[in-house]
Amino acid sequence: MITDILDMGELTKLRGQVIVIGSGIAGAEVATFLARHGRGVILLESGRDKFDPSIQALNDVIFVGKRHRELNPDSYYHRYLPPELRGVSRVRQFGGTSNVWTGKWKYLQPSDFEVRPWVAYSGWPIPFADLLEHYRSAAKDYGFGDLEAEAMRSEIVALRSKIAAGGLKLTSFYWEETPTRTAIRFGDEMRRSKNLQVLLGATATELILDESCRRVTAVMCRSMEGRELVVEGETVILAMGGFETPRLLLSSNRQIPAGIGNEHDLVGRFYTDHPKHHTGKLYPGHLARQFAHELQYGPKPRFCVCFALDDQTQQEHELLEHVLYLQPIYERFAERLWRKIQGRPACRDGNGRIASYRVKFVTEQAPQLSSRIKLGTEYDVLGQRKIELDWCFTDHDRRSMAKTLELLTQRFAKIGIGTFDFGDDPPSLETMTDAAHQMGTTRMANRPSEGVTDTNCRVFGTENLYVAGSAVFPTGPSYSPTFTILALARRLGQHLLQTTEKSANYLQGV
Numbered sequence: 422m423i424t425d426i427l428d429m430g431e432l433t434k435l436r437g438q439v440i441v442i443g444s445g446i447a448g449a450e451v452a453t454f455l456a457r458h459g460r461g462v463i464l465l466e467s468g469r470d471k472f473d474p475s476i477q478a479l480n481d482v483i484f485v486g487k488r489h490r491e492l493n494p495d496s497y498y499h500r501y502l503p504p505e506l507r508g509v510s511r512v513r514q515f516g517g518t519s520n521v522w523t524g525k526w527k528y529l530q531p532s533d534f535e536v537r538p539w540v541a542y543s544g545w546p547i548p549f550a551d552l553l554e555h556y557r558s559a560a561k562d563y564g565f566g567d568l569e570a571e572a573m574r575s576e577i578v579a580l581r582s583k584i585a586a587g588g589l590k591l592t593s594f595y596w597e598e599t600p601t602r603t604a605i606r607f608g609d610e611m612r613r614s615k616n617l618q619v620l621l622g623a624t625a626t627e628l629i630l631d632e633s634c635r636r637v638t639a640v641m642c643r644s645m646e647g648r649e650l651v652v653e654g655e656t657v658i659l660a661m662g663g664f665e666t667p668r669l670l671l672s673s674n675r676q677i678p679a680g681i682g683n684e685h686d687l688v689g690r691f692y693t694d695h696p697k698h699h700t701g702k703l704y705p706g707h708l709a710r711q712f713a714h715e716l717q718y719g720p721k722p723r724f725c726v727c728f729a730l731d732d733q734t735q736q737e738h739e740l741l742e743h744v745l746y747l748q749p750i751y752e753r754f755a756e757r758l759w760r761k762i763q764g765r766p767a768c769r770d771g772n773g774r775i776a777s778y779r780v781k782f783v784t785e786q787a788p789q790l791s792s793r794i795k796l797g798t799e800y801d802v803l804g805q806r807k808i809e810l811d812w813c814f815t816d817h818d819r820r821s822m823a824k825t826l827e828l829l830t831q832r833f834a835k836i837g838i839g840t841f842d843f844g845d846d847p848p849s850l851e852t853m854t855d856a857a858h859q860m861g862t863t864r865m866a867n868r869p870s871e872g873v874t875d876t877n878c879r880v881f882g883t884e885n886l887y888v889a890g891s892a893v894f895p896t897g898p899s900y901s902p903t904f905t906i907l908a909l910a911r912r913l914g915q916h917l918l919q920t921t922e923k924s925a926n927y928l929q930g931v
């Protein structure tokens with residue numbers, strides 16, 4: 422069922438078996454999965470059905486380093502969104518950030534999980550194989566088509582071998598026609614479910630531990646109207662995104678002054694995003710003309726491709742992964758005339774003749790301790806300390822980006838994909854924006870001295886507290902984190918099936 426915290430009448434306490442906080446893709450997936458398997462789940466969501474700017478303001482951040490993009494109702498870039506959401510990186514609403522996202526689904530690659538000796542703190546403590554079954558089952562359930570089969574399609578194999586000869590690599594992603602909105606995808610199931618209670622308008626403000634300080638026993642909630650509720654449970658999953666998850670861990674500091682899971686001062690550190698630049702152009706060469714259909718972007722749904730330097734080059738030059746996307750811009754009449762006068766052949770895909778490609782260039786950021794969030798000195802309207810975000814970069818980030826651009830420019834021209842034109846706005850970390858991919862702030866590790874969560878996404882030092890979402894990513898080489906968020910949420914769901922019992926009598930109000 423879906424209720425609002427204001428519908429709780431006289432209740433001051435609610436008891437569930439599993440408490441999930443956050444109804445974005447991560448939280449909705451793991452909550453419905455566990456409810457389907459007979460677990461009694463309470464899902465706490467700060468937002469409500471409709472977007473509410475005053476609830477959204479709970480996400481406000483104090484920037485002390487590089488700023489994020491900001492709300493810009495006139496933005497060209499997010500013009501598919503209503504003006505009040507253009508430029509927003511995280512959304513406090515039922516369904517979370519899935520209310521605004523673009524719907525590109527991409528696997529991480531096996532190499533993304535490996536230690537790269539030239540990238541400090543690289544490597545995941547789990548292998549790609551651990552996620553593969555979850556990627557596959559999610560693709561089937563969500564109806565994405567088969568990314569592995571797509572990678573073996575003869576045209577893609579041919580294009581890949583041509584660009585491999587030029588020291589480049591190519592990966593495919595799936596682009597949904599209408600991006601999955603979790604409130605729509607799971608709304609009916611949630612309303613009907615007897616095992617799942619969704620509480621809207623319920624902002625989690627504190628985690629309460631037992632005397633041993635190892636088990637979370639309850640979550641304190643508050644609404645914008647001042648309604649308070651204690652929600653007790655046996656297992657708690659934080660699925661609040663890459664900022665609010667560490668914020669709640671740090672704010673829960675009455676019993677452990679440094680915050681929960683923060684024995685080694687790692688909660689909130691290693692924050693990375695994918696700085697992106699999207700105003701460059703590429704003028705197509707003969708290879709782009711030959712494979713224009715593989716570079717096509719619409720109509721959706723469809724598989725699309727993106728490019729990077731190959732692994733050998735990255736290793737040789739000690740580079741991070743920087744990925745490049747090409748979006749066709751179709752010829753207008755005058756451009757067509759000019760091309761004909763010049764005697765240049767047309768570059769044509771299934772949608773028309775292409776004048777140029779818009780270039781989106783996105784970079785991996787090297788994980789580092791000082792890129793971090795911590796609690797600031799200002800408070801939000803619920804009395805919670807706001808986040809202070811110090812988003813910063815290393816020399817490695819800068820060097821890697823400059824070298825990658827140089828090599829991509831040479832190689833794209835040499836093998837005939839085309840020539841770049843960045844005009845007077847070349848990619849630079851100073852001007853690039855975030856990609857709304859908040860990663861690393863409760864990174865997964867083998868031991869507590871190296872991270873915040875273990876390989877089952879359990880917070881170190883606790884017995885029953887878990888994280889679902891990109892906060893656990895130790896590195897984020899590949900763009901588009903959400904397929905991996907989904908795969909990890911499914912993996913966590915399966916883990917919890919093995920460690921929790923079915924419980925019919927879970928919902929008790931006091």
Ligand SMILES: Cc1cc2nc3c(=O)[nH]c(=O)nc-3n(C[C@H](O)[C@H](O)[C@H](O)COP(=O)(O)OP(=O)(O)OC[C@H]3O[C@@H](n4cnc5c(N)ncnc54)[C@H](O)[C@@H]3O)c2cc1C
Nearest residue numbers: 443445446447467513517518522523524525625901902903
């Ligand atoms: C414009 C845009 C386009 C994007 N496009 C893509 C794309 O094409 N491909 C891709 O892979 N990724 C994309 N992303 C990123 C993607 O949207 C996120 O990775 C994904 O939605 C994160 O899901 P989540 O469930 O982890 O977090 P969220 O969806 O952010 O969910 C967190 C939830 O927790 C709730 N919450 C927060 N704090 C509290 C609290 N204290 N108490 C209770 N509830 C709380 C929030 O209200 C929210 O509902 C895009 C993002 C944006 C902004």
